[in-house]
Amino acid sequence: MYRPEIKVLDCTIRDGGLMNDWHFDTAMVKAVFTGLAQAGIDYVELGYRADKKQFSKDDFGPWRFCDEEDLREVAFECDTKVSVMADVGRTDFDDIIPAGQSIVKLYRVATYVKDIEKAIELGNHCKSQGYEVAVNIMAISHALEPDLDAALDHLAATDFDMVYLVDSFGYLQPRQVEYMAHKYLAKVPGKQIGIHTHNNQQLGFANTVEAAMKGITCLDGSIYGIGRAAGNCPLELIIGFLENPKFDLRPVLDLIERYFIPLKQELRWGYEMPYVITGLLNKHPRAAMAFLNGAHGDSFRAFYDELTNIQDV
Amino acid sequence: MYRPEIKVLDCTIRDGGLMNDWHFDTAMVKAVFTGLAQAGIDYVELGYRADKKQFSKDDFGPWRFCDEEDLREVAFECDTKVSVMADVGRTDFDDIIPAGQSIVKLYRVATYVKDIEKAIELGNHCKSQGYEVAVNIMAISHALEPDLDAALDHLAATDFDMVYLVDSFGYLQPRQVEYMAHKYLAKVPGKQIGIHTHNNQQLGFANTVEAAMKGITCLDGSIYGIGRAAGNCPLELIIGFLENPKFDLRPVLDLIERYFIPLKQELRWGYEMPYVITGLLNKHPRAAMAFLNGAHGDSFRAFYDELTNIQDV
Numbered sequence: 001m002y003r004p005e006i007k008v009l010d011c012t013i014r015d016g017g018l019m020n021d022w023h024f025d026t027a028m029v030k031a032v033f034t035g036l037a038q039a040g041i042d043y044v045e046l047g048y049r050a051d052k053k054q055f056s057k058d059d060f061g062p063w064r065f066c067d068e069e070d071l072r073e074v075a076f077e078c079d080t081k082v083s084v085m086a087d088v089g090r091t092d093f094d095d096i097i098p099a100g101q102s103i104v105k106l107y108r109v110a111t112y113v114k115d116i117e118k119a120i121e122l123g124n125h126c127k128s129q130g131y132e133v134a135v136n137i138m139a140i141s142h143a144l145e146p147d148l149d150a151a152l153d154h155l156a157a158t159d160f161d162m163v164y165l166v167d168s169f170g171y172l173q174p175r176q177v178e179y180m181a182h183k184y185l186a187k188v189p190g191k192q193i194g195i196h197t198h199n200n201q202q203l204g205f206a207n208t209v210e211a212a213m214k215g216i217t218c219l220d221g222s223i224y225g226i227g228r229a230a231g232n233c234p235l236e237l238i239i240g241f242l243e244n245p246k247f248d249l250r251p252v253l254d255l256i257e258r259y260f261i262p263l264k265q266e267l268r269w270g271y272e273m274p275y276v277i278t279g280l281l282n283k284h285p286r287a288a289m290a291f292l293n294g295a296h297g298d299s300f301r302a303f304y305d306e307l308t309n310i311q312d313v
Numbered sequence: 314m315y316r317p318e319i320k321v322l323d324c325t326i327r328d329g330g331l332m333n334d335w336h337f338d339t340a341m342v343k344a345v346f347t348g349l350a351q352a353g354i355d356y357v358e359l360g361y362r363a364d365k366k367q368f369s370k371d372d373f374g375p376w377r378f379c380d381e382e383d384l385r386e387v388a389f390e391c392d393t394k395v396s397v398m399a400d401v402g403r404t405d406f407d408d409i410i411p412a413g414q415s416i417v418k419l420y421r422v423a424t425y426v427k428d429i430e431k432a433i434e435l436g437n438h439c440k441s442q443g444y445e446v447a448v449n450i451m452a453i454s455h456a457l458e459p460d461l462d463a464a465l466d467h468l469a470a471t472d473f474d475m476v477y478l479v480d481s482f483g484y485l486q487p488r489q490v491e492y493m494a495h496k497y498l499a500k501v502p503g504k505q506i507g508i509h510t511h512n513n514q515q516l517g518f519a520n521t522v523e524a525a526m527k528g529i530t531c532l533d534g535s536i537y538g539i540g541r542a543a544g545n546c547p548l549e550l551i552i553g554f555l556e557n558p559k560f561d562l563r564p565v566l567d568l569i570e571r572y573f574i575p576l577k578q579e580l581r582w583g584y585e586m587p588y589v590i591t592g593l594l595n596k597h598p599r600a601a602m603a604f605l606n607g608a609h610g611d612s613f614r615a616f617y618d619e620l621t622n623i624q625d626v
Contacts, residue, residue, distance in 0.1 A: 173554075174487065174519060175526065201550055202512075206487060206519030213488065236586070237514055240593040241486075253613035256586055271538075271584075273549070273569055280553040300566035 001209075002243040007218045009043040009194070010036050010235055013063050014085050015227035019267040022047055022061035028259055029063065030074040032223070035251040037080040039239065043106055045083040046071055051092040071103050081105035085136075086126070088118045099130030106132040108164070113143040116151040123160050134162035134218075136196060140180065141171040141282050152187040162192040162218055167207065170200025170230050170279035174210040181214040194218030197233045199225055200279025202271065204233035209241060223252060224260035226267070229285035230275035268292070273300045281307050314522075315556040320355040320531045322507065323548055326376050327358040327398050328540035332580040335360055335374035341572055342376065343387040345536070348564040350393040352552065356419055358396040359384060364405040384416050394418035398449075399439070401431045412443030419445040421477070426456040429464040436473050447475035447531075449509060453493065454484040454595050465500040475505040475531055480520065483513025483543050483592035487523040494527040507531030510546045512538055513592025515584065517546035522554060536565060537573035539580070542598035543588035581605070586613045594620050 013022075013029055029046065036044050047063030055064060062070040066084045075082050083106040086096070096107070107126040111119035116137070123133045135155055140148060155163050165180050172180070177195070184193045195211040197204040197220070208219050221235030236256065239247045264270065274288035277300070291303050326335070326342055342359065349357050360376030368377060375383040379397045388395050396419040399409070409420070420439040424432035429450070436446045448468055453461060468476050478493050485493070490508070497506045508524040510517040510533070521532050534548030549569065552560045577583065587601030590613070604616050 173522060199515075201553070202515050202518050202547065205515050209486060234515065236589060240514070240589070250614045250617060253586060253617060257613050273566060276549060276553070300570050301563045304563060304566060 001212060001241060003212065003217070004244055005217050006212060006242060006244070007042040007192070008235070008238055008242070008247070009045060009083060009218060009220050010041045010222060011045045011196070011220050011232060012036075012222040012226055012235070014045040014047050014083075015222055015232055016267075016269070017047060017061065017063050018228035019226070019269055020061070021059065022063035024061060024063060026062075026070075026073055031259070032255060033075045033080070035255045037076075037078050038251040039248050040244075040246040041080055041235070043081050043083045044075070045085060045108065046075065047084060048090075049084045049086050049095055049107075050090050051095070053092065054090055066104075068097070068102060075103055077103065081132075083108055085110055086122060088112075088115045088122060091122060093122070093125050096126055096129050096131075104131065106134060106161075108134040108136055110136045110138055112138055113140070113147045113151050116154055120154060120158055123158065127159060132162075133160040134164055134194065135160055136164040136166050136194075138166045139168040139284075140166060141169055149183075149187065152184065156188045156191075160191065162194050163188045164194040164196055164218070164220075165211065165216070166196045167198055169282055169284060170198035170203070170275070171282040172197075172207055173203065174206055177207045177210045178214055181211050181216050185215050192218050194220065196220040198227065198230055198279070198285075199232060199234075199270070200230040200275045200285070204231070205237045205241075208233045208238060212241075224256045224264060226260060226263070226269055229269065229289060230271065230279065231269040274303055277304050277307060283307060314525060314554060316525065316530070317557055318530050319525060319555060319557070320505070321548070321551055321555070321560070322356040322358060322396060322531060322533050323349050323354050323535060324358045324509070324533050324545060325349075325535040325539055325548070327360050327396075328535055328545055329580075329582070330360055330374065330376050331541035332539070332582055333374070334372065335376035337374060337376060339375075339383075339386055344572070345568060346388045346393070348568045350389075350391050351564040352561050353557075353559040354393055354548075356394050356396045357388070358398060358421065359388065360397060361403075362397045362399050362408055362420075363403050364408070366405065367403055379417075381410070381415060388416055390416065394445075396421055398423055399435060401425075401428045401435060404435060406435070406438050409439055409442050409444075415444075417444065419447060419474075421447040421449050423449045423451055425451055426453070426460045426464050429467055433467060433471055436471060440472060445475075446473040447477055447507065448473055449477040449479050449507075451479045452481040452597075453479060454482055462496075462500065465497065469501045469504075473504065475507050476501045477507040477509055477531070477533075478524065478529070479509045480511055482595055482597060483511035483516070483588070484595040485510075485520055486516065487519055490520045490523045491527055494524050494529050498528050505531050507533065509533040511540065511543055511592070511598075512545060512547075512583070513543040513588045513598070517544070518550045518554075521546045521551060525554075537569045537577060539573060539576070539582055542582065542602060543584065543592065544582040587616055590617050590620060596620060
């Protein structure tokens, strides 16, 4: 597919950090940024900017906080823009310095539907400091449709740049992505719409392709699919799909070979049956992660039965 | 999706055998058939019926030949039907005994477009012996469209039961599956159309779903995606997608846990960058399999460059 207006955002360090508390070493993150710049990626998301009053540097690696000096150690000014994510309720507004003093170009505000007004407040602050702003509405497969519609209406009235469709649980099928893409494009005219998928049912790439075919223009991927639990849409598949000659697959192949094949042995994101089961059942992967850590009985069958049993309410 | 007319065919032993020369032990194959029968699978393909004048039992395990007594050791008469595959040019017609004497119910004839008349001859023989017959046209991403059209026209004039759309190289995107599904359904009316995918670009399941949405009614899968190179569409994802209550995911979960997680460590089907590269470039996976055995230089980049370099012709 050749659609030059399509942008690609890599979330390797940010979403991958959910698997190792952001303990990636600086040389590796620098190699990742450099390789992704060579590959022509539009945005590289290097982590969260989390509130240090809530989270300690003793517990988490530097990419949980994305201090300006840490970012400048690994990134440099070029056509590839630095992005950071800011969680509603976990961000100190004072950490968001004026854009002219920062290497960051894009803030992505992550929120649930219920917190959309807080997300808009945080996004407005980022915008007033001079940044591009995206709002990522997470876990939409758990949202009631009228609530999601109202959130999109509110976002349409802002001056933010992007709104993201996020399949946090890896539950959506392509036909549901098509439905959602039409909704987002219709309700939030004039902004870029993005998609961020999870790969529980091996649909991350297919859902991203479906979104692009239906007019979504910002595509998230991560190298070798690294990300929480089943991981994200593999960046290398997106680059293979987009025929824009500005993208080059080869630096990404180098990064996979050097860093991500060994890392996958250690961190175990990807296709695992407990993640398939939570995705299929539209549930948060935390139960699957607990199962893989030995907490949920002794068989896939028992795990499946536990999650599908009707509970007293 | 609830479409009770949809049948599921498991090709675990047949396609998986391409990774270990069909050296699965009998107890394991018996457990697979039994579990798949409990799971409600319509057809279980237990291997090839290859010509013993061309292939030796010294070189290959029993599921390359599917002798009647071997099949009866692992399978039993029930609602789940036994299928075997017969390759054009590698099958002794005399091995195809009358259906009344065999536990086999379905013969699937595998062919390239250019050999379609040979496939029809072999299919006619199977039909005359009393079997259900499918023809699987392999490698359609290398076929010229008029040749494929002519092959489908010839198949439409037979009394075979099914015609299969086969993405041997894992090259097709869902939009191409949609195009092909429309073609097959229009050109071969009155027969069941099936789909068999490979998973090079993590599109095996998505392409199977797309085919089902567009009217294809026989879906191939294999347990934990086992199959040549990148493997096939994972059966467990198909069962999760189809809402027909006759299917039960749990026996498949048991088989994955007991047999296929250990086997994957040994046989290494699945998502590997060389398979991604051959899929993306619409090439046979043999180059990727050779690379993984150490024959093609020392890096993914070199492999990619080798396959993408323009060759003198």
